[in-house]
Amino acid sequence: xxxxxxxxxxxxxxxxxxxxxxxxxxxxxxxxxxxxxxxxxxxxxxxxxxxxxxxxxxxxxxxxxxxxxxxxxxxxxxxxxxxxxxxxxxxxxxxxxxxxxxxxxxxxxxxxxxxxxxxxxxxxxxxxxxxxxxxxxxxxxxxxxxxxxxxxxxxxxxxxxxxxxxxxxxxxxxxxxxxxxxxxxxxxxxxxxxxxxxxxxxxxxxxxxxxxxxxx
Numbered sequence: 001x002x003x004x005x006x007x008x009x010x011x012x013x014x015x016x017x018x019x020x021x022x023x024x025x026x027x028x029x030x031x032x033x034x035x036x037x038x039x040x041x042x043x044x045x046x047x048x049x050x051x052x053x054x055x056x057x058x059x060x061x062x063x064x065x066x067x068x069x070x071x072x073x074x075x076x077x078x079x080x081x082x083x084x085x086x087x088x089x090x091x092x093x094x095x096x097x098x099x100x101x102x103x104x105x106x107x108x109x110x111x112x113x114x115x116x117x118x119x120x121x122x123x124x125x126x127x128x129x130x131x132x133x134x135x136x137x138x139x140x141x142x143x144x145x146x147x148x149x150x151x152x153x154x155x156x157x158x159x160x161x162x163x164x165x166x167x168x169x170x171x172x173x174x175x176x177x178x179x180x181x182x183x184x185x186x187x188x189x190x191x192x193x194x195x196x197x198x199x200x201x202x203x204x205x206x207x208x209x210x211x212x213x214x215x216x
Contacts, residue, residue, distance in 0.1 A: 102215040108195040128194035141185040143212035157198035
């Protein structure tokens with residue numbers, strides 16, 4: 001059965017949702033189904049619709065049962081079209097940025113044993129010092145995650161480089177993983193991003209590194 005997204009105006013006036021093609025609504029509008037004109041993906045990604053609900057210009061009902069009166073409820077139910085209270089895939093949900101800024105991630109890795117210092121490979125299979133990723137816009141490195149297949153007894157460093165210069169070092173200490181989501185390391189547009197495995201004493205195997213960026 002098709003989902004519905006019913007909106008109603010709250011007060012007198014004409015209200016425009018710019019990022020839905022400047023669609024306008026003049027009060028009174030009661031239970032108008034936006035899903036007749038837009039896909040649920042388009043509604044989910046509409047920052048202006050979200051803001052209008054947060055500002056109290058509209059009230060909304062998702063699937064004719066869930067009343068959405070705040071940005072938090074918009075995020076809760078529009079991210080998951082089955083409106084489950086517990087989000088099942090946090091990785092996918094993390095890609096949604098309600099500020100409108102671009103976010104993305106680059107992955108690096110190496111299958112097999114790492115017995116010394118070396119650059120990790122990109123998803124294309126090239127060593128990242130030879131074929132680094134290039135950031136398209138000015139951005140901030142805000143997160144790093146590291147995972148290996150070695151249990152909890154090894155230590156090493158992962159070095160994220162900006163044009164060949166260390167920009168952040170993530171230390172894995174007697175563990176098989178590490179993460180940090182509170183970074184704020186600036187990268188200019190065109191920066192070349194490479195990742196190096198820094199052997200600090202322990203060998204590692206099957207290492208995967210993901211670095212997360214946000215447009216500034």
